[in-house]
Amino acid sequence: MNPYDSPYDPAYDDESAETAADRLVGSAADGEDQAVEAALRPKELAEFVGQERVREQLDLVLKAARQRGATADHVLLSGAPGLGKTTLSMIIAAEMGAPIRITSGPAIQHAGDLAAILSSLQEGEVLFLDEIHRMSRPAEEMLYMAMEDFRVDVIVGKGPGATAIPLELPPFTLVGATTRAGLLPPPLRDRFGFTGHMEFYAPAELERVVHRSAGLLDVDVDTDGAAEIAGRSRGTPRIANRLLRRVRDYAQVKADGVITREVAASALDVYEVDRRGLDRLDRAVLDALLRLFGGGPVGLSTLAVAVGEERETVEEVAEPFLVREGLLARTPRGRVATPAAWAHLGLVPPQNVGNPPQQGLFGP
Numbered sequence: 070m071n072p073y074d075s076p077y078d079p080a081y082d083d084e085s086a087e088t089a090a091d092r093l094v095g096s097a098a099d100g101e102d103q104a105v106e107a108a109l110r111p112k113e114l115a116e117f118v119g120q121e122r123v124r125e126q127l128d129l130v131l132k133a134a135r136q137r138g139a140t141a142d143h144v145l146l147s148g149a150p151g152l153g154k155t156t157l158s159m160i161i162a163a164e165m166g167a168p169i170r171i172t173s174g175p176a177i178q179h180a181g182d183l184a185a186i187l188s189s190l191q192e193g194e195v196l197f198l199d200e201i202h203r204m205s206r207p208a209e210e211m212l213y214m215a216m217e218d219f220r221v222d223v224i225v226g227k228g229p230g231a232t233a234i235p236l237e238l239p240p241f242t243l244v245g246a247t248t249r250a251g252l253l254p255p256p257l258r259d260r261f262g263f264t265g266h267m268e269f270y271a272p273a274e275l276e277r278v279v280h281r282s283a284g285l286l287d288v289d290v291d292t293d294g295a296a297e298i299a300g301r302s303r304g305t306p307r308i309a310n311r312l313l314r315r316v317r318d319y320a321q322v323k324a325d326g327v328i329t330r331e332v333a334a335s336a337l338d339v340y341e342v343d344r345r346g347l348d349r350l351d352r353a354v355l356d357a358l359l360r361l362f363g364g365g366p367v368g369l370s371t372l373a374v375a376v377g378e379e380r381e382t383v384e385e386v387a388e389p390f391l392v393r394e395g396l397l398a399r400t401p402r403g404r405v406a407t408p409a410a411w412a413h414l415g416l417v418p419p420q421n422v423g424n425p426p427q428q429g430l431f432g433p
């Protein structure tokens with residue numbers, strides 16, 4: 070076995086570590102997104118598209134808290150970047166008529182950073198903690214007590230003379246967001262009263278997102294045009310909104326401003342986002358795997374050299390989506406293309422020449 074080959078690990082299915090920052094189909098937010106996202110965010114649960122189950126459950130949690138006149142239970146939202154966790158946390162605050170404070174795990178390196186935030190919260194305030202799995206251990210431990218007892222111990226001094234001063238906190242609602250719920254230590258996970266797992270969106274749901282955003286941006290898009298954008302958006306509203314903006318540019322410059330299926334398809338061809346949402350890098354990886362290595366198995370490092378990219382870029386940026394789409398499999402022997410990959414690139418798989426197909430991957 071090639072020592073560089075790693076067996077498939079579902080924890081890799083996380084695009085939060087994207088390194089190719091300027092990718093049109095990257096699901097992490099870039100600077101331009103952040104500016105436009107504020108305008109496109111749904112403001113109430115009823116406006117939030119899809120995620121029926123999470124929405125229904127959350128609706129109950131919030132209504133019940135409102136009826137009791139209490140602060141809502143702590144909420145954990147898990148799911149890939151760009152699926153609406155930040156949006157949902159803002160909706161929770163709005164539905165509770167409470168202010169919201171937004172921070173993230175990596176921003177809280179010391180317990181003192183967290184103590185400063187917690188001690189300045191107002192009663193009922195929502196604290197949104199993005200990437201909660203990346204908080205430092207001491208801060209995490211402080212959070213346990215704050216979540217359960219609305220109290221923190223602030224340590225004053227150092228060494229043997231250090232003393233813990235208890236500090237009462239007003240009741241607040243913590244909304245934690247993570248791309249990897251499995252990475253949270255159980256004591257932290259258990260302190261959330263409600264956990265919602267956000268799924269990738271179905272094409273029909275993304276069409277609704279595109280229509281809604283087009284309305285807000287005053288862009289003319291017809292049904293087929295929205296479907297074309299939705300189909301290339303990798304199940305992610307953030308990507309759908311980003312593609313919509315690029316297609317709008319194209320429609321304005323090259324067409325009469327109206328986004329039809331033809332206009333959307335031509336625009337996204339220019340931006341090298343294909344009909345399944347793969348971009349240049351994704352296709353380069355598949356192309357090398359199929360044409361140079363007969364569909365694999367091939368080691369990650371070899372594949373990375375073949376496409377002229379870093380190992381990490383192939384593994385963290387291209388592969389998660391290819392795996393999710395069923396185009397590529399990570400096996401202990403290396404990367405293997407599936408029949409769908411051959412079909413997607415319009416190529417014919419070799420007939421058992423060289424590398425025998427992996428059992429279970431190539432059906433009878």
Ligand SMILES: Nc1ncnc2c1ncn2[C@@H]1O[C@H](COP(=O)(O)OP(=O)(O)OP(=O)(O)O)[C@@H](O)[C@H]1O
Binds near residue numbers: 110111116118278
């Ligand atoms: N269900 C939805 N309906 C309509 N628009 C949505 C929905 N979910 C997300 N969006 C839009 O997608 C964009 C990204 O959403 P958001 O920032 O909430 O994602 P996120 O999961 O918090 O991502 P990250 O983890 O990267 O911060 C926003 O502009 C938001 O308006």
